[in-house]
Amino acid sequence: MNGRKHLLEPLAQCRSLLQRFKAARSLTNTKLLHARIVVTGLLPTSGSSAAAKVLSNLALAYALCGHAPHAAALFDGLPERSPPLCNALIRMYNLCGRHREALRVFVGMLGPGRCPPDNFTYTFVCKACGELSLLDVGFAVHGKVFAAGFDSDAFVQNALLALYMNCGQMAAARKVFDEMQERTVVSWNTMISGYFKNSYAGEAVMIFKLMMNTGVEPDSATVVSVLPACGNLKELDLGKYVHTIVEEKGLGNKNIAVSNALLDMYAKCGRMDEAEAVIREMDKRDVVTWSAMINGYVLNGDVRKALDNCLLMQFDGVKPNPVTISSLLSACGSSFLLKLGRCLHGWSVRQKLESDLLIETALIDMYAKCKRVDVSFHVLARALQKRTAPWNAILSGCVHNGLAKEAIQAFKHMLIEEVEPNLATVNSLLPAYAILADVQQAMNIHGYVARSGWVINVEIITGLIDVYTKCGHLESAHRLFNDIPRNEKDIVVWSVIIAGYGMHGHGEAAVLLFKEMVHSGVHPNEVTFTSVLHACSHAGLVEEGLDLFNFMLDNNPVTPHFDHYTCIVDLLGRAGRLQEAYDLIKAMPFKPNHAVWGALLGACVIHENVELGEIAAKWLFELEPENTGNYVLLAKIYSALGRWKDAEDIRHMMKKIGLRKAPAHSLV
């Protein structure tokens, strides 16, 4: 009996020590104590409840320290488990990303006579389901929350919001949110970031505005949630307003994420001057700061400045990461900086980052944009994992280079390799079928897309419509178009169908659709105007075209472009109204380009107008001296009018500048 008392004392001591270690989350001390307990050899034989408590606390201490192997081993050996211990274990698994194991612990808590989950448990479990996007499990968990009566717990509600947002269930999240009696700042923040993550930036901004109107105090998480949405929507004014909140509350001083979000917002709104002002005020910068800065300059087309910032970053003692590199690679692609792209590729290899998903994808994209799809395929071939993004990059790379057959081949290869296609895959692939313009193949891919259940997506339907119009199958295109609900018809799909009709000479239909679009409340943009004007010029609808052109000039947000002037010059020119076309060119708000003069010259050929033809040709010879077509066209006018001598002179002129590509007979 005396002996037992002695045994218990060290255990009691252990317990009090464990309390301290748990609080301090000290793994070293926990391990030392564990060793001491093992060495004494008392625990396995004692079997007392005190011993069980020590073991349980030891498991808890390991769980709190994040040491999964020991926590799990001890946990498995326990005859009884308490909710706090289970919770700690679930939390631990969540923290190290092992959400499935977290759920397994939760399942072990269920069942009669087991360990009933409490409100804490549910917050962790929601987190695990959300991270895994397990909607069905999430629903079941929500049911259990109801049954256990935790549905009015503010923490659990917030966790449910996050769960639904992570599963893309905005409506379900909204329902929980609307029914909450007590919304904390976390609830609002979860809604804002949730909407944005599900690409509903507009809704995110709306919730933020509602939050401000409700008088809820925003915190740093609020601003970092709403700022990306401001940047995405280019809502500079709202972004600036958020900036004033940050200044008033001093949120930027203690939190680098806030300044980074501000900087990024300005960069996305094209205000690098403001972004520079933000970075100047920061007393510490991290890799996110510099990446946002570099990416900002890349987005705004200033590669020079992006590279300068890359240097500044290194002077600042910050090392680039895959995000930084992928921004720079994207700049290389859009500016055809193959040499620099290769250097970055080399750097990635040396840093052992070449198989990083971002870098791998960016490399494939960069080489393709630099017209080296062969190297893109090389990069892809070295990739081992079955990841979708690099394959998508190769598909769009092929399409970008007009390699439609190769894109389709690559897609088939992708399916054979069991790489999971996603929406972006289909979006990248469809233009290949538009290039091929083969109805049979179009119907095949349409069938595939339909079977895969992707025809609910407007973007995909738009792609299919484009394919059918390019194949000349306007009925199929229109059928797809009609099936889109009225409020989901966006500017892109309208532009595509209008262009489709225009392309095949159905000018009236195109104009009608255009009017229908405006009537439905969708505002035309530069692209839509190009499509409809093009349709008019192809179908010879002079008055309609001019009306629309004037409508566009009155339509403030749309600024006329070269394309629009080219269409109108073409339109007037074909109709024989050459002087008007020339007058329009002279009245253009910017220097006419080769396309505009080309349209006039083309019209002059049709109507055999030498005076204006010579003027147009003179400009064209200056703008694109290498283009043999222009010489040929002018010579054609001379020949048509029997001015053989002048035609001959043009031929000499071509010879003199070394242009031999045009066959001699085309000059007469």
Added chain:
DNA sequence: GTAGGGTTAG
């Protein structure tokens, strides 16, 4: 011990 947050992206 609970929930929300910054740079990329086909």
